[in-house]
Amino acid sequence: MKILVGYKRVVDFNVRIQVKPDGSGVVTDGVKLSANPFDEIALEEALRLRDKGIATEVVVATIAPADAQAHLRNGLAMGANRAIHVVTDQPIQSLTAARVFLKLIEKEQPDLVILGKQAIDDDASQTGQMLATLWGRPQATFASKLEVEGGKATVTREVDAGLETLEVDLPAVVSTDLRLNEPRFIKLPDIMKAKSKPMETIAFADLGVDAGDTLKTTHFAPPPKRSKGVMVKDAAELVAALKAKGLL
Amino acid sequence: MSKVLIVAEHLAGKLNAATAKCVTAAQALKPESIDIVVLAADPAGVAAEAAQIAGVARVLTVANAANADAIAQVLAPQIANLAAGYSHVFGPSTTFGKDLMPCVAALLGVAQVSDVMSVEGSHTFKRPIYAGNAIITVEAPTDHAVVATVRTASWPEAARGGSAAIEAASVDVALPTHTRYKGLAAGKSDRPDLQSARRVVSGGRGVGSAENFKIIYDFADKLGAGVGASRAAVDAGYVPNELQVGQTGKIIAPELYVAVGISGAIQHLTGIKDAGTIVAINKDGDAPIFEIADIGLVGDLFKILPELEAAL
Ligand SMILES: Cc1cc2nc3c(=O)[nH]c(=O)nc-3n(C[C@H](O)[C@H](O)[C@H](O)COP(=O)(O)OP(=O)(O)OC[C@H]3O[C@@H](n4cnc5c(N)ncnc54)[C@H](O)[C@@H]3O)c2cc1C
Ligand SMILES: Nc1ncnc2c1ncn2[C@@H]1O[C@H](COP(=O)(O)O)[C@@H](O)[C@H]1O
Numbered sequence: 001m002k003i004l005v006g007y008k009r010v011v012d013f014n015v016r017i018q019v020k021p022d023g024s025g026v027v028t029d030g031v032k033l034s035a036n037p038f039d040e041i042a043l044e045e046a047l048r049l050r051d052k053g054i055a056t057e058v059v060v061a062t063i064a065p066a067d068a069q070a071h072l073r074n075g076l077a078m079g080a081n082r083a084i085h086v087v088t089d090q091p092i093q094s095l096t097a098a099r100v101f102l103k104l105i106e107k108e109q110p111d112l113v114i115l116g117k118q119a120i121d122d123d124a125s126q127t128g129q130m131l132a133t134l135w136g137r138p139q140a141t142f143a144s145k146l147e148v149e150g151g152k153a154t155v156t157r158e159v160d161a162g163l164e165t166l167e168v169d170l171p172a173v174v175s176t177d178l179r180l181n182e183p184r185f186i187k188l189p190d191i192m193k194a195k196s197k198p199m200e201t202i203a204f205a206d207l208g209v210d211a212g213d214t215l216k217t218t219h220f221a222p223p224p225k226r227s228k229g230v231m232v233k234d235a236a237e238l239v240a241a242l243k244a245k246g247l248l
Numbered sequence: 249m250s251k252v253l254i255v256a257e258h259l260a261g262k263l264n265a266a267t268a269k270c271v272t273a274a275q276a277l278k279p280e281s282i283d284i285v286v287l288a289a290d291p292a293g294v295a296a297e298a299a300q301i302a303g304v305a306r307v308l309t310v311a312n313a314a315n316a317d318a319i320a321q322v323l324a325p326q327i328a329n330l331a332a333g334y335s336h337v338f339g340p341s342t343t344f345g346k347d348l349m350p351c352v353a354a355l356l357g358v359a360q361v362s363d364v365m366s367v368e369g370s371h372t373f374k375r376p377i378y379a380g381n382a383i384i385t386v387e388a389p390t391d392h393a394v395v396a397t398v399r400t401a402s403w404p405e406a407a408r409g410g411s412a413a414i415e416a417a418s419v420d421v422a423l424p425t426h427t428r429y430k431g432l433a434a435g436k437s438d439r440p441d442l443q444s445a446r447r448v449v450s451g452g453r454g455v456g457s458a459e460n461f462k463i464i465y466d467f468a469d470k471l472g473a474g475v476g477a478s479r480a481a482v483d484a485g486y487v488p489n490e491l492q493v494g495q496t497g498k499i500i501a502p503e504l505y506v507a508v509g510i511s512g513a514i515q516h517l518t519g520i521k522d523a524g525t526i527v528a529i530n531k532d533g534d535a536p537i538f539e540i541a542d543i544g545l546v547g548d549l550f551k552i553l554p555e556l557e558a559a560l
Contacts, residue, residue, distance in 0.1 A: 011378070013515075016381070016514070017378040017379075017381040017382055019381075019382050026378065026381075026382050093359055094350070094359070094360070095353065095354065095357075095358070095359045095360070098354065117496075118496075120378070120379065120495075121377065121378060122377050123362065123363070123376065123377050123378070123379065123495075124360070124362050125346050125350075125362060126350035126353070126360050126362065127350075129320060129346075129347060129348075129349075129350035129351050129354070130350045130351070130353065130354035130360075131354075132321060132351070133321070133324060133350070133351040133354035133355055134354055136424075137426065138321060138424070138426045138427045139320060139321060139347075139351075139427075140427075141320075141343075141346070141347045142343060142346075142347070144489065154430070157343075158343070158489050158490075159343040159344070159347075159432075159490075160342050160343045160344070160443065160490060160498065161259055161432060161434045161490060162432055162433050162434035162435060162488065162489070162490045163432070163433045163434075163488075163489065163490075164429075164431070164432045164433075165429075165430035165431050165432075165433075166319070166427055166428065166429060166430060167427070167428040167430055168426060168427050168428075169426040169427075172426075177496070178479070178483075178496055179482075179483065179489065213357060213358055213359050213389055213392075214359050214389075215359050215361060215386040215387065215388055216386065216387040217384045217385065217386050218372075218385045218386070218387055219384065219385040220382050220383070220384050220385075221382070221383045221384075221385075222381075222382065222383070223376070223380055223381060223382070223383055223521065226521070226526075226540050226542070227542075229526075229538075229540075229541045229542040229543055229544055230542070230543055230544070231538070231543075231544045231545070231546070232543055232544070232545050233545075234545070234547075234552075234555070235545075235552050235555035235556045235558075235559055236555075236559060237545075238527065238543060238545050238556065239556065239559045239560065241543050242504070242525075242527070242543070245525055247503065247504050247524075247525055248560070
């Protein structure tokens with residue numbers, strides 16, 4: 001069984017994002033970039049399925065500018081067998097990303113595709129669902145547990161009401177939630193080994209993907225600031241402050 | 249003029265409050281009409297509820313045994329089929345809507361606007377990115393329908409008192425059988441629902457254990473509040489996952505939010521920025537939660553909560 005994993009490079013989750021004063025974007029110069037946390041979980045889950053002997057090959061894919069090779073090497077160092085780099089300098093929105101992944105699926109014929117439930121830069125949470133739709137295959141989003149057996153996957157999903165379980169026929173698209181697993185750390189020897197693993201680069205333009213129908217971002221703004229609060233010294237003062245606000 | 253179709257969210261025969269919030273967002277478009285579609289095995293009860301939302305013109309029902317549980321790949325082709333003639337298709341930014349609406353968008357071949365916070369024009373919206381640390385204004389193409397999810401914490405519920413017409417809609421599309429619903433494990437609770445509660449008390453890692461969480465539940469009950477938690481509290485197994493508040497949990501906007509033993513990580517704050525009043529109780533005076541709290545109290549939660557309960 002072959003698993004294709006989405007492995008997006010994003011601004012590290014610890015960075016405090018600053019909006020440029022002229023509203024033209026957010027500051028990304030010199031900012032630390034890392035793998036999307038949900039995609040590390042996606043890769044970890046694929047590697048665990050390989051460790052268990054269920055999967056035989058794990059392929060990581062990213063759609064990113066040319067300088068994302070080091071990022072993909074991290075995915076290889078974590079344990080992926082191969083990497084695919086779809087190269088473009090343009091930021092890619094979810095629908096286009098889904099169309100790219102569909103092309104990769106046609107080429108790779110994976111039995112399972114694991115993506116993150118959302119990329120923490122655009123917070124769109126769309127690509128997996130769009131991909132499953134375009135592919136005409138099942139989706140199980142926001143997964144916190146995944147079991148694969150006999151051409152089927154049983155997936156526990158984190159939904160607002162609790163934990164939902166779906167059974168889907170393979171091939172299918174699964175998107176990961178945080179509690180699915182804890183990704184392994186990359187060890188130094190693995191970084192060396194990753195250097196010789198295969199990495200394929202494909203120019204975005206060569207895929208023949210329709211990059212139309214995108215949203216145009218016209219302005220960036222910082223979020224509204226909450227006004228400075230007050231400190232109270234004990235429970236009695238807190239109750240009084242809440243009463244003064246009409247909340248009790 | 250805009251014509252809006254809203255996908256109703258419902259569970260166990262009850263309409264979710266998120267649907268009435270979508271109606272408010274739709275009203276901001278100053279549309280010609282707003283319709284709601286209810287897809288269910290037996291939509292009658294939910295449709296009757298939806299018909300009472302003020303401002304709704306028609307409630308369309310699609311009765312089909314395949315719609316008994318909300319399976320996105322089953323619902324999406326039916327919604328895409330009904331979308332003809334509408335300028336906007338809205339769903340809530342709950343796990344239901346997040347799962348489903350991108351499928352509708354993909355079938356229609358359009359980009360989706362996620363988490364609409366405000367409507368600036370018929371095709372212009374504001375939405376958060378980077379865990380709410382930036383708000384962007386986006387323009388959707390004007391030559392076809394806009395598919396969007398509505399950020400429920402940004403919109404109040406539309407009022408009741410309407411009497412929309414209820415019509416059975418017929419959709420003629422093949423539905424996939426590749427996905428089977430196996431069940432839902434939900435914590436039973438008589439407390440107010442986290443996403444619509446006017447008051448919420450949340451506990452974090454500082455609460456220390458599942459047993460200790462009783463102190464949070466007791467205090468919440470005294471206030472008539474819903475109960476939430478930080479991710480650390482969920483990960484540590486103190487409470488079930490559906491209580492998580494934040495970027496990857498629930499985004500909520502209660503009148504009163506009380507954070508107890510929560511440090512205030514940016515991913516948690518994302519979920520509570522729209523609360524009316526934020527109260528923080530933490531023994532560490534330097535905890536970042538105090539930077540956004542309206543009322544802060546430094547101290548041991550195990551001492552303060554019983555005192556508060558006694559004072560109420
Ligand atoms: C991609 C991503 C998404 C995330 N999404 C979310 C999310 O949706 N929601 C979320 O909450 N987190 C989320 N997180 C995790 C987040 O970064 C923090 O790790 C988490 O919020 C910390 O939880 P906490 O405040 O309970 O724990 P801690 O940071 O450990 O804080 C515990 C606090 O309790 C206080 N305390 C301890 N004992 C007492 C006492 N006796 N009395 C009073 N105070 C006490 C301490 O002073 C401390 O401030 C996410 C992280 C990532 C990477
Ligand atoms: N440019 C990209 N490169 C690699 N994977 C991507 C890319 N864009 C989206 N994805 C995958 O799709 C998931 C959801 O992204 P989004 O729909 O943007 O929130 C991510 O977690 C990735 O797994």
